[in-house]
Amino acid sequence: MKKSFLVLFCVISVQLVFSQVRELDGGFGGLGGVNQNRDSLPGGEIDVELSGRTKYTDYKIISHKRDTTIIDTTLTIQKNYKFNFLRKDNFELLAFHNQGQTFNNLGYDFNTTSQFPDIGFRAKQFNYINIEDVKYYHVPTPTTEILYRGGLEQGQVLETLFTANFSKRLNVALMYKGIRSLGAYRRSLASTGNFRVSFHYVTPKGQYAIRGHAVNQDFTNQENGGLTAESLLNFLTDNPNFSGSRGRLDVELNDTESVLEGKRLFFEHTFKLLSSKDSLNNRDFSNLKVGHQFTRDSKYFEFKQVTPSDIFDTDRAVGVLNNQTDYLLYNNELFLDFNSKYVLGRFRVKTSYTNYDYGYKYLQNNLVGIANNKLKGSAISFGADWNGKINNFYVNATGSLTPGSGRLAGNNLYAEAYYKKDSLFTVKAKLRINNKLPNFNFLLHQSIYNKFNWENNFASTGTRILGGEIKSKWGNASVDLTNIDNYTYFDEQGLPKQHSGTVNYLKLKVSKEFSLGKFSLDNTLMYQKVASGSEVLRVPELVSRNTLYFSDNWFRGNPLFVQIGATFKYFSKYKANAYNPLLGEFTLQNTTDIGYPTIDLFFNGRVRRTRIYFKAENISSFFLEKNYLSAPSHPYRDFTIRFGVVWNWFI
Template sequence: MRVTKSQVLWVLMVFSGLHVFAQTGNFRTRNTSGQQSGITTDAQGRPIRRNTGNDSLKTRNSLADSITIFYRYYDSTRPRTIDSSINDFYTRFPLPYRYHSLGNYGTAAQSLVFEPFMKAGFDAGFHAYDIYRFTPENTRLYQTTRPYTELAYLLGSKAEQLINFLHTQNKKDNFNFSIEYRFSNGPGALKNQNASHNNFRFTTNYRSLNRKYGVNLIYYSNKAASSENGGLQDVKLLDSLRLNDPFELETRLGRPGVARRNPFNTTVTTGNTYKETTVLLRQYYDFGKKDSIITDSTAYKIFYPRFRLEHTLRFTASSYQFSDQIADSLRYLQYFNRTIPDSGFVAYWDRWTDITNQFSVLTFPDKNNQSQFIKAGIALQNLSGKFDSTFKKNHYNIYALGEYRNRTRNQVWDIEARGELYLNGLNAGDYEAFVSMKRLLGKKAGYLNIGFQNVNRSPSYIFNPLSRFPIDNRANFNKENSIRLFASYENPRNGWMISGSYYAMSNYMYFDSFFHAKQEATLFNVVHIRAEKKFRLSRYWNWYTEVDVQQTTGQPPVNLPLLLTRNRIAFEGNFFTNLFLSTGLELRYHTAYKADAYSPFLGRYFYQNTQTIRNRPDINLFLHFRIKSFKGFVRVENLNSLNTSKGFEFSKPNFVSGLYPNTTLWTRVGIWWNFVN
């Protein structure tokens, strides 16, 4: 990731300014005599008494050797704790098991479960690498009593690498900052398949001494650089490899002939490069009620927010580019039916700048519950698009928003209702409505959650004639409308969960070839049911099963596997005091289906109805362990690629799409290590 001097200087200036600002006070209120009190706050922001230890015989502070740390996601009030479990590798691996890529980590990814894009308003239309991105929704805002650092390093076959760094600390009780960086590089098993991602995030969380003013700052940048090979020229040659290495096969894009696999190469000669930089600043001022707590002869001041003024500023600069510096006109015509310039250089490029100002007011009906509030606001969004290097176009949006949340103090109800309506501008008429209600039925009975979501959205801007990406049939497409009904029942005591979603889709946008877009005007439905269960087989043996069943009605342009399941049989337990172990066998399987093909020029999977993918179950062996703060993961994956017709040779890969084989035998070794300073 290339970071300019001005970006580094800007971050340091913001951090330095907030650091100085934070020196003026902390979360502790002051008593009537002006001395610091023994009042702090709990995870909900409510005041609690601090153990000051004023007795003549003071006890040792337990925080000297331990840490109290929790976090909440941006735009959430629910406190969460750090996950130290080791039984599921995918809680730490960015690509979930329900996703598949083009055969190499970091390449364009798609979910095997139906997950339509349901977001109103402006969208540039590029989502091939969303699963690898840092976003506001997955940003954590921490509070910690001690500086906390986490280091992670994963090494896979073919020099695949994943590096992750996290550091967070409180300079004062009322000021926290965190820095997070993630780098991944995968040269791939095929030619022209290297993929590299750089993600950086910086956050601060400050609240004034009198607890009336607060500010959250989030800065993050994402860069995805992925070479595109267009798939193999002839997949049948996989059965006649001389060295059992698919790297020797020719691909449809990229440099033909001899190529080298370089684990340090992050340059994209033929492929996609997506960049995004975002600054998100939210500040608020509270009006409320002052109160005090009397303990012995001391009075402690408390503040209860009842009314809040809030301003959110979001600045995003993004660019999306496909380029082929060594384009072969004959192969473009043969494999993609596309005529390109004689210069042998192909490039498509869109850039966007998005500045959004949102002004809101909030009320808190219950002074003792900050998780219950009513919010209303209005926002102005200014958009500036630049296409190639010459043409520019400006747009704007004005939208209203409202929200109600109530997570009751007794933890019985958790209600969320929100909506957005675009009043004027580029996306006028777009809207989103969401309602979710969760109820605790009892400690033994578990939780029931039901909800509804409806989104009416304009087609993404990539379908606009101004976009430089090659879509042959741009037209005045209608707004997409999506309805989702969902429900889930969870019983943590017995270790199981079942959920279901019902989708009703109209004016559904999709592609049916490399450069051709379509819209399905006929309403169609998708039903998705999911179940999870942990079976305790014996004292140390556990069986974890996850099952997804999905079905469409009619003949929609959507192909999905009827069944997707993952099963883990693990030997688990706590041994030798500090050793936590989870080792066993993992299987993932989906039924045969007509998997989507892929357009490297648009970064889009597209609908096809001619070729069916029938794969063996994916079989992985794993050894996960934790010793105090050290976590280790050793995995041998894709044992299913064993080809018995050639002896003991792993040369029979599964396919993720018709032209893209998955990797064969693959090993991964990773460590996750956290430190308390």
């Protein structure tokens, strides 16, 4: 973690250097989107001045889609759910025992399907920062956020953010997240790093605007292949010889690790060709912009092993055990934006040229008859976006078409319409249609293990989603009905297959919080049903999370706000997928049913803009059956106590 603390030192130093920057108004030259959402802050905090000249509403976060929120320093139950190394609510995920490792799926979100095939190795990408995950900022004074969270056995998570406006029109943000956690079992060390820098700039008259980011990230995991059959039995039967020292349990692999690295450069700039003013409010009501977007995205996956193991394959070639897979994508997009009250919002037409290169430096196995070590190609795409608004009714749509018969050919359409009635309720309907080839590691893969070599000509996977969502002060509900043709998966042997039938998947989720005085009960329930294709897509039928907690202000003057409670989570038994470290993917399995409850206790507090978290995880392991697995032969974590803190500075 030396890199983490070096970054922390640099952030604090830069914070002090820029502490003289003070006065700055809100807004940022048209970078806000059609839908500008604001986080609500309880207790009138939103109007509290920080320095006599700035307010919380001045500290803005701008998403990739240009939606605007504010930096929120409150302590809520949702913040408690997101206090993990992903910084996301992992309700639909089943974590492995050590943070920095992968997750099994309790539910699937096919709304995030990309336009083009990716490198694959999906089990390694839960912590990967995509283009949509990078945030841009607009702040009146230099701003810092630091997160610390303890690791398992040894190590910690440290995430730092520093952002400052050099002027009203230029902002730069630096972010770094480092994880190093030893883990309780042999060969389960996780060490990762995510570095991001983002910026945006607008000329004084708003004619030219540019934003962009650079991301460098790496994820290294020791891979133990799970417990041996004898060790797994000792775990399930709670053998007292191993209860207090999980490191004594034997594992399948003792000299194996995997590495995923990614580097990305992205920028988007626009030039305003034409604009008109509304005579009533002196604001732009019609403008014509030309723009260019550039993306260079490279990924690299390596499976390292000192000696071969029979758990993968007994038939293998003689050679290097380090499988190295490379992926590089270039995308250049030209677009024309037209914004007018007569077209009810912003309309964009776009065309892009994409070039990809995936594969291996050379043929690694001469026993399996693979002809190609690389897949290369390019394609031209056409599309359009529309963001419209009529009073409280919003419409957002985006579509793209890549004609031809190449590996990038396909189409992607997403449309949503929603009605928002102040803070009372929001009703949304959405539709997605996507057709594209499976990820590249389904099409070409090499290994010295003979059976893990293939070169496939799979058909395009067609995904259709029809969904709806209701958010209100009385509760939230969402439903997604997903239909998939040519669903692609890895079978029990770890081989890529396409399902000949259609997968029909229903996901229904409801949530509601009840409060009485200082006590609250937050509830989330998810029901899932795979009507057809359940032999290839496995999910638990029920997943629930219930949190009972107490909130109060303590001491004179209310300097400390506390939350004390317990979270009960349960998912019904299902044949959860098995993890294959050589593939960096999850595969089907038909021998082990996994499903159990867990109970976590927490004590959270907030002092001004500092949030403090104490959590006792899986306290249920003391009195419930020792059947808690994250995947076959991979136990979930035992009882452990975690401490963490999130600290914001506004200088």
